[in-house]
Amino acid sequence: MPVLVDLGRRFAAAGHELALVGGPVRDAFLGRRSADLDFTTDAHPDVTSRLLRAWGDAHWDVGREFGTIGARRRSTGPDGTTVDVVAEVTTYRAEVYDAASRKPEVSYGEDLTGDLSRRDFTVNAMALRLPSLDFADPHDGLTDLAAGLLRTPGTPERSFSDDPLRMMRAARFASQLRLRPAPEVLAAMTAMAERITIVSAERVRTELTKLLLGLDPIAGLRLLVETGLAAHVLPELPALQLEIDEHHRHKDVYEHSLTVLQQAVDLEDPEGTEGVEAVPGPDLVLRLAALLHDIGKPRTRRFEAGGGVSFHHHEVVGAKLVAKRLKALRYDNDTVKAVARLTELHLRFHGYGDGEWTDSAVRRYVTDAGPLLGRLHRLTRSDCTTRNQRKARRLAAAYDDLEERIKRLRAQEELDSIRPDLDGNAIMAELGIGPSRAVGRAYQHLLQLRLDRGPLGEESARAELHRWWAEQPEATAS
Missing domain, CATH: 1.10.110.30 (Hydrophobic Seed Protein)
Known part of the structure; x- marks a missing residue:
């Protein structure tokens, strides 16, 4: 790419070496495109910053502590399209941890060969010198990559x-x-x-x-x-390798969880798919939920009389364990809440049976899942790992039926945006009261009626509101 050769010439003119290194070189041999480009140089960060400032349209030095300076330059590709080239240039370095440290101690290296010797793996210890385009592979990384x-x-x-x-x-x-x-x-x-x-x-x-x-x-x-x-x-993952007593039969929860994950991956939609229940892959929330949905089982396992094994309320226990582990790993709050909620809901479908749920129960299933409904669909389907083909077909047919009912109700009622027939302002106007907790309780009462019965219409909703209000202490007091 001419823009990279140009960068190499700038470093060479300043008396310094530059090489494309690591993942981008490896990925080129694999036919993969790297979004960002990593370089290494003998120039120290101050020099690199000066050269990148002149080369790029923007540059940053948030990695200066580790010898890394970044820049972005807009360039025209071979097909005439405009692309942003993002480059990060790191001074030859060595990173060493001491026994008590959580951060690497950075010291600068002296040459490309020494820098490559400190890379993680040989497949990442290949480089392309710039601007000469000479290939450097002192540790036979290309041979390992091929193998x-x-x-x-x-x-x-x-x-x-x-x-x-x-x-x-x-x-x-x-x-x-x-x-x-x-x-x-x-x-x-x-x-x-x-x-x-x-x-x-x-x-x-x-x-x-x-x-x-x-x-x-x-x-x-x-x-x-x-x-x-x-x-x-x-640690919750290896803990799923429960010892299976010969007299108490149950699935290998660890293998089951890996199978659920693979089946969830297979059910992801193609990247870029749109729609109210679409889950374009790869989807982190779905994959975490599939992997961790049963982590409450070790804590809830009970051996029953007659040789059975139970895991009562493992979905509730599991949701708490999921939240605790993901928080410890510093995942963001939205991810933590979403994965924990899917874990809590993953057994809900099994009360559906042969489709005897009322419309109210279907509405609650959808509203409880909220924006996670598409993922819940895929998690629930993936959770079927039985080898009994007859049972598998029955469960799949039952879920097909549930999804079809959801579609019908959504078409009838705009299920994704269920609201009471009267909003807060209408409730206050109807009852002649100001903002208060009573308004919130009235709203929730009408929402439950909406879930149970479907749309009431404003006239019926007003009548139900007054019937409810007559039984409230605030109404009696006034």
Whole structure:
């Protein structure tokens, strides 16, 4: 790309080296397009900032502490379209953790070969020198990439000691790129799993999110569990590996949860799909809910007389555990609330039976799910992992029927925006009262009638309002 060669010439003219490095180089060999471009240089941040200021339309230095300066430049692509090129340039560096640190200690390196030797994996230790376009691959990363293998430039023990987050990154690459760790990498991850505890929750969350949104999240999650990393970053997942007593039969909850996740991924809509119940993939909330919906089962498992096993109220317990874990991982409040709510609701459909729900119950199902209804549809369908094909067909048909009833009611009543037939202002005018808690109670009463009976119409709603009001202490007092 001419714009990158131009950047390389600017650094060369200033007497410095520049190379495209890491993910963009790897992805080019995989036929993947990288949105952002990473570079490395021998120039220190002050020099880099000056050069990028002259090259780009905008630049930033929020990563200066770690030797990174960023810039964006608008450029014309080969097809004539305008594209934004985002570049981040980092001074050759080494990152080392001490035993008690949660942040890397940054020191600058001396040359490209040394910088590449400190990269996480050989597939990310390839570079393209600019402006000469010479390819640098001192650790045979291209060979490993072709073999689908994750190796480290040096010993994995040294690599993971320098930055323990690299162990989670290995699991992320298993998901995103379907690369498998070499035996020595797997052994080091297992032996050093506890060291992940010195890494900040925010950095762990970022890697977990990228893993879950990858092409094969199951592979990444299995790697986290098998190496023991999950015991430190998502302990509720390995806890699902409940011991199955030979006299008390129940599903392997861990395997069930992974299957539900895969089925939920398969039910996501294509990216860009629009619609009231569309769930364009990859969708983090749906995938988290599918993975964690049963984490309340270990706490609620009870062995029943006659060999049965029960998990009463595991959805309620699970919702609380989900919220606690996602908060600990520093997920945003909207994500925490959405995943916890889906966990709480995931069993609601099983009261539907053969379609005996009233219209009121269907309305409540929709209003309780709110904007999560599309995800709840997919979570509920994914939660069927029975090998009994007759039972699976019956459950699918029942949910088909529920969705059809929802569509009919939505068409009849604009179900997504259910409101009482009278709003707060109309209630106050009708009763001759001012703003008060009584207005809120009246609103809720009319809303419940609306859910139970459907649209009442203003005349009937006024009559119901006065009937309710006559029984209220405020009316009696006046």
